[in-house]
Each structure stands twice: as structure tokens, then as C-alpha cells.
Amino acid sequence: MIPSVLPTYNRAPLTFVKGEGAWLTEADGRRFLDLGAGIAVNALGHAHPALVNALTEQAHALWHVSNLYHIPQQKMLADKLVEHTFADTVFFTNSGTESCELAVKMARKFFYDKSQTERVEIITFDGSFHGRSSAGIAAAGSEKMTKGFGPLLPGFVHIAFGDLDGVTNAITEKTAAIMIEPIQGEGGVRPVPDRELKALRQICDDNGLLLILDEVQCGVGRTGKLFAHEWAGVTPDIMMIAKGIGGGFPLGAVLATEDAASGMTAGTHGSTYGGNPLGCAVGCAVIDQVATPAFLDGVNRKAGLLRQKLEGLIADHPDVFEEVRGSGLMLGLKCKPNNLDVVNAGYDNEVITVPAADNVIRLLPPLTLTEDDIAQAMIRLEKAAKQIESSLATA
Numbered sequence: 001m002i003p004s005v006l007p008t009y010n011r012a013p014l015t016f017v018k019g020e021g022a023w024l025t026e027a028d029g030r031r032f033l034d035l036g037a038g039i040a041v042n043a044l045g046h047a048h049p050a051l052v053n054a055l056t057e058q059a060h061a062l063w064h065v066s067n068l069y070h071i072p073q074q075k076m077l078a079d080k081l082v083e084h085t086f087a088d089t090v091f092f093t094n095s096g097t098e099s100c101e102l103a104v105k106m107a108r109k110f111f112y113d114k115s116q117t118e119r120v121e122i123i124t125f126d127g128s129f130h131g132r133s134s135a136g137i138a139a140a141g142s143e144k145m146t147k148g149f150g151p152l153l154p155g156f157v158h159i160a161f162g163d164l165d166g167v168t169n170a171i172t173e174k175t176a177a178i179m180i181e182p183i184q185g186e187g188g189v190r191p192v193p194d195r196e197l198k199a200l201r202q203i204c205d206d207n208g209l210l211l212i213l214d215e216v217q218c219g220v221g222r223t224g225k226l227f228a229h230e231w232a233g234v235t236p237d238i239m240m241i242a243k244g245i246g247g248g249f250p251l252g253a254v255l256a257t258e259d260a261a262s263g264m265t266a267g268t269h270g271s272t273y274g275g276n277p278l279g280c281a282v283g284c285a286v287i288d289q290v291a292t293p294a295f296l297d298g299v300n301r302k303a304g305l306l307r308q309k310l311e312g313l314i315a316d317h318p319d320v321f322e323e324v325r326g327s328g329l330m331l332g333l334k335c336k337p338n339n340l341d342v343v344n345a346g347y348d349n350e351v352i353t354v355p356a357a358d359n360v361i362r363l364l365p366p367l368t369l370t371e372d373d374i375a376q377a378m379i380r381l382e383k384a385a386k387q388i389e390s391s392l393a394t395a
């Protein structure tokens with residue numbers, strides 16, 4: 001009999017009932033160190049006082065009114081995002097997937113309004129992830145995500161990850177945009193080198209294309225800058241965000257330049273919930289915490305420490321780990337045994353990591369991780385590695 005919850009997930013046999021900082025309490029009382037943060041969502045950890053206050057204060061005042069009316073919290077969060085980024089304007093969604101939908105629509109409408117109606121194609125990359133909607137799975141294009149769900153939304157051209165010549169060769173009079181994650185998350189924590197991101201910006205400029213960055217996972221302080229593209233010194237025309245911006249409240253956004261957004265006039269797009277008072281009150285609290293030099297310095301300092309210790313872990317356990325990659329507190333450990341076995345060994349030792357493609361486990365801890373938490377992370381990852389080694393020895 002089908003379960004009451006549609007069984008589309010492979011869930012770990014864990015049920016968490018409480019969280020505080022980087023720690024989660026399981027129903028049986030065990031405490032787990034959370035290096036997954038709900039897949040890079042709990043940017044400020046669990047039950048951060050500033051977020052709890054923002055949410056409960058707003059909950060007592062007003063939850064939802066719809067976008068038929070002005071929403072001061074939405075305007076406040078948009079102003080903050082505009083102040084801190086390349087963007088001139090922001091649309092709020094409830095998820096990364098919805099941000100992807102708007103990014104695609106915005107790019108197509110941009111060229112439609114310029115009477116370049118043939119320009120509808122978006123270049124994307126193998127291993128990418130842009131959500132599970134019809135546009136999102138067509139954008140990613142992998143068989144794993146698309147099989148059985150055809151006909152797929154047309155208009156996406158897939159290029160091998162890192163193949164800049166492939167990008168140049170794929171550009172035709174139909175190309176509208178290039179869409180890319182500065183660091184692939186689901187794809188296995190694969191960073192796009194700064195020089196490649198710069199080259200993509202140049203290719204867009206040379207060919208009159210829009211550059212769409214998907215910072216749903218790598219954005220909001222995760223890499224030690226507010227947004228990952230800042231490391232490369234380039235800016236996109238359109239950027240999708242979600243995950244960290246809500247700190248656990250379902251919130252996403254599309255940020256754009258005035259020019260890129262010029263086609264999105266009244267009536268062209270909308271959302272019932274997107275940007276509601278509750279979500280935006282929380283989003284404001286997240287940005288107020290994260291978008292300060294002191295906070296981002298802290299992320300970089302902790303990231304440096306964690307990475308250095310992970311290099312040591314790899315050196316001590318060459319049969320378990322191959323390399324560490326990523327940026328800031330978005331790190332991937334490439335595994336030698338099956339990555340799911342490593343994640344499970346972590347569960348056995350009360351540390352949570354997240355699997356990704358390319359046999360990688362992801363470390364996406366709360367950005368508020370402490371040095372004590374890092375010490376605990378290393379003790380637990382070490383134990384997990386030893387457990388794997390002894391199982392390899394007996395196999």
C-alpha cells in the first residue's frame with residue numbers, strides 16, 4: 001500500500017525533534033552535529049534568536065496578505081538585497097525552483113520585447129541542478145531527472161562542465177542566455193574557476209547574451225562573500241537565490257539588473273505567497289546577520305580552519321577520502337568507497353553530511369559554526385573514517 005506521504009524520497013532512519021546552533025537532537029535523545037544544515041538552508045543554524053524573534057514578532061502582527069497589496073517587509077528585504085548586490089530589482093519566490101522558472105521567463109521576455117523573438121535558448125551545463133519543475137529538469141537535462149517526464153520543455157542546450165569552447169560553439173542567433181551555478185552543489189561541489197566565470201561574462205557581453213547565475217546553494221554568505229560570484233569580480237544580469245536567504249523559512253528570490261528585468265511589467269509574473277510578510281521578516285533578519293564584514297570574515301576564518309583539518313583527515317585516511325574541494329563553508333569530500341556508505345558511517349557517529357553526485361559528501365554547515373563545533377566535526381568524521389576502514393579490512 002502506498003504510504004500516506006508520497007514515497008519520492010530515500011530517507012535516512014532519523015527523526016530530529018529539536019535543533020540549536022549546529023546541533024540536532026534525535027527522537028531517541030542522541031545529539032548530532034549538523035554539517036548539512038538542511039542542504040545549505042539553515043545558514044544561521046537552528047533556532048537562532050534573531051530569526052526566532054523576527055518570525056514570532058511578525059507572526060503576532062500579520063502572516064499573509066497576498067501581492068494584491070503593498071508589503072513593507074518585502075520592500076525592506078528587496079532594498080537590502082539591492083544595496084548589497086549588483087541588482088536593481090528583486091522578485092520573491094518560495095523556492096529555488098520557482099526562482100529558476102522566473103529566470104528563464106525573464107530572459108525570454110527580455111529578447112521578445114527587443115523583437116528578437118527567435119532568441120529563446122539557454123545554455124546550461126552537465127551536472128547542474130536548477131530544481132524539479134519542468135523548466136528546472138529540462139535545464140539540468142540529466143536522464144536521472146528527466147526520464148519519464150517528457151515531453152521536456154524545449155530551449156535548453158547542454159554543454160560539458162568546463163567546456164568554454166563548447167559554449168562558444170553552441171551560440172547561435174537563437175541563444176538568449178547562459179545559466180550556471182558558480183559552484184555546482186548537487187553535481188558534487190564542483191567550482192567554476194574564477195577565470196571561467198570571467199570568460200562566460202565576456203562571452204555574454206560579446207554576444208549580447210544574459211548571464212544567469214544560480215546561487216541557490218552557494219549564495220548568502222556560504223563561500224565567505226555574500227554571493228559566490230563576487231570572488232570572480234564579475235556580476236550576472238539575473239541571479240536565482242533561495243535556501244540560505246530564508247534560514248529555514250521557504251523563501252527565494254530572483255535578483256536582476258534594471259535592463260534584464262525590463263520585460264517583467266505588471267501582470268507578466270506573480271506568486272500568491274512569494275514575498276509574504278512572514279518570509280520577508282525572516283529574510284531581513286538573515287541578511288542583517290550575514291551581510292556584515294565581521295560575519296563574512298568569520299565564515300572565511302572558520303572555513304580556512306575546517307579545510308586545513310579536512311586536508312589532514314584526507315592524508316590520514318587515503319582509502320576513504322580522495323580530495324576536498326569547494327569554497328568557504330561549501331565543501332565536498334570526494335570518497336573512495338561509495339559516498340552513501342560514508343554518509344551512513346557519519347550517522348553512526350552522530351555527524352550529518354549530505355551526499356552529492358560524483359561520489360562526494362557535502363559539508364554545508366551552518367555559517368555560525370563555532371571552533372568547538374569544528375573540533376567535534378573532526379572527531380566524528382575521524383571515527384566515521386576509521387569505521388569505514390575497518391569494514392574495508394574485513395570485506
Ligand SMILES: *Cc1c(COP(=O)(O)O)cnc(C)c1O
Binds near residue numbers: 100215216242
Ligand atoms: C536546491 C537548488 C535548487 C532548487 O531549489 P528548491 O528550493 O529545492 O526548489 C536550484 N538550484 C540549485 C543550485 C540548488 O541547489
